[in-house]
């Protein structure tokens with residue numbers, strides 16, 4: 622599975638050019654070894670405070686689809702948990718596999734999930750724009766949520782319904798009033814956190830990862846709609862299904878994964 626992912630990444634145009642893996646010491650994603658994670662009693666509850674009114678559009682960027690939020694003000698923010706500052710929500714996206722047997726970027730005791738949600742936030746106390754924060758050590762906070770196959774997710778369905786409109790790379794449609802909190806699991810108090818990187822170029826080591834212990838359930842049919850998206854633009858002759866858009870796992874290199882729970 623991992624080879625399939627690596628292959629996709631190597632073949633994908635986004636991975637060509639100067640932005641190759643910097644080979645740093647805190648790259649993502651990683652395998653979370655549950656019994657090696659360290660309970661930290663000082664970790665606070667996470668307090669997302671999102672305004673659905675900041676939701677603006679969906680964009681197929683040729684790697685995933687991004688649900689983008691207006692981040693010119695502090696209206697949709699994340700604080701608490703391992704974070705000292707306020708982090709503004711700018712977008713969320715997913716990674717998924719061609720089958721339900723794999724697709725997540727992070728794993729838990731080597732267990733793979735069919736998909737993983739990433740909610741991307743940048744530090745608005747220290748920086749003024751995402752582009753600035755992405756280059757800095759404490760610039761970004763990404764919440765990761767694993768998706769499992771089960772019953773249909775009603776909140777996600779609103780999104781699934783508009784995906785056919787962004788089937789091709791570079792297509793964008795207006796998408797408003799979507800509450801990102803509806804995609805979080807019921808229990809957000811239990812999470813793992815570690816210092817890592819973006820999993821796509823520029824792969825900068827700017828991310829405080831917050832990985833939810835509890836997964837959310839989506840139906841097979843909902844994930845099938847993700848898989849009907851394309852890596853390719855409408856002009857390209859050979860169309861390629863958007864699947865296996867995950868990065869291979871990276872070495873832990875002495876990092877500690879902390880948990881908010883015992």
Ligand code: SG7
Pocket residue numbers: 682684685686687714739741763818819820821822823
């Ligand atoms: C940055 O990292 C951007 C995103 C990218 C994300 O937010 O580079 O890409 C663009 C074009 O906005 O998201 C799916 C994707 O390409 C990757 O973030 S992640 O580390 O959470 N996977």
Ligand code: ZN
Pocket residue numbers: 714715716739820
């Ligand atoms: Zn991601």
